[in-house]
Amino acid sequence: MSWSRRVGRCPDGCKETQIAPLDQVLEIEACQQTSWELVQMGCLLAIFLPFETVRVILHQLTGVEISAKSVWNWVQSVGKRAMVRLEPEMNQLAQGNQPTPEEISETIAKMTLIIGADGVMLPMRRHQGKPDGKTQWREVKVAILSRIGKSVSRKGREFFRLHQRRLVAVLGDIDALRPRLMLEALRQQWQSAPKVVWISDGGKGFWGLYQQCFAQGATAILDFYHAAQNLWKGASAAFDGRTTKARQWFESLRHKLRHGQQAEVIAELAETIEFKGFSEDIRQTLTNVHNYLNKHQSHINYQHYKELDLPLGSGMVESACKWLIQQRFKGVGMRWSEPGFNHLLHLRLAWVNGRFDDLFSDFSSASPKP
Secondary structure (H helix, E strand, O other): OOOOOOOEOOOOOOOOOOOOHHHHHOOOOOOOEOOHHHHHHHHHHHOOOOHHHHHHHHHHHHOOOOOHHHHHHHHHHHHHHHHHHHHHHHHHHHOOOOOOOOOOOHHHHOOEEEEEEEEEEEEEOOEOOEOOOOOEEEEEEEEEEEEEEEEEOOOOOEEEEEEEEEEEEEEOOHHHHHHHHHHHHHHOOHHHOOOEEEEEOOOHHHHHHHHHHOOOOOEEEEOHHHHHHHHHHHHHHHOOOOOHHHHHHHHHHHHHHHOOOHHHHHHHHHHHHOOOOOOHHHHHHHHHHHHHHHHOHHHOOHHHHHHOOOOOOOHHHHHHHHHHHHHHHOOOOOOEOHHHHHHHHHHHHHHHOOOOHHHHHHHHHHOOOO
């Protein structure tokens, strides 16, 4: 691999004119590159690390002095390239055309496909291109499609092992997430998977997404730990906080819920609501818990799901939110512009989905031979 400084225009034809001082010293204009290999390595490092840290590591690895601004320029250029590549596929899907399915091994194709979605808040700049102003918090919708299988630990205990995952994310609402999730689901041939499971918490928007996209072929599971969390809210309200009585009632309800007695749990909550000694606030809390579980009555048969070897929790999508968004975008003092976030996000998605190298295929073929 050559690290010699080979300067050339950005393949995207970017009109950016701001040039960092170090770039001027190196006679590198905005959006220029030394070599496509160096740009690729810089973008790969930027997926995980702040731009200034990438600059230092690149210098240590290659001996080439590059400014953090140059790394930022590379990320914007290649990230924009990833977004542009997505547009025709989205347009084809909107016209009713199926995307090209991803090649999946026979072993992976026989595994259960888990689909889930969640949201995570992101610190954004209030004014584009300006660091001033209060932080504006916006939600990023994240979805995961995972192929899982059963494995056995050294102690003989069975556990679920993730064998393949594909992530989808968008800075926007459910309507923005829906077509991107469907595009990836069709790539992953979700309709031919032996088992398809939708797992989510009780967010109304995500369950609407399930109803619109996957209700005809997927088993829907309300995350058990969110359900139990709501039971604790009811127990805590009914028995005045963390008392022994509250814990005992909660543990009894949680045990019943976990072992196929969800109807009894809902009935017991309904009966408890009628107790005349409760204040209106306590009664409302218990009513909310009852309505929450009653609404999802067909999604909380956890004993049956366990017998089918299905997971009960949405930990995979929550983990995806932490890895994809929180670890890179929520460092100390970080705030993002919308374009800056989107360009880096699409690089991270390309990497985790196994499509990162494809973004540089044109660069490689266009490079002059030594």
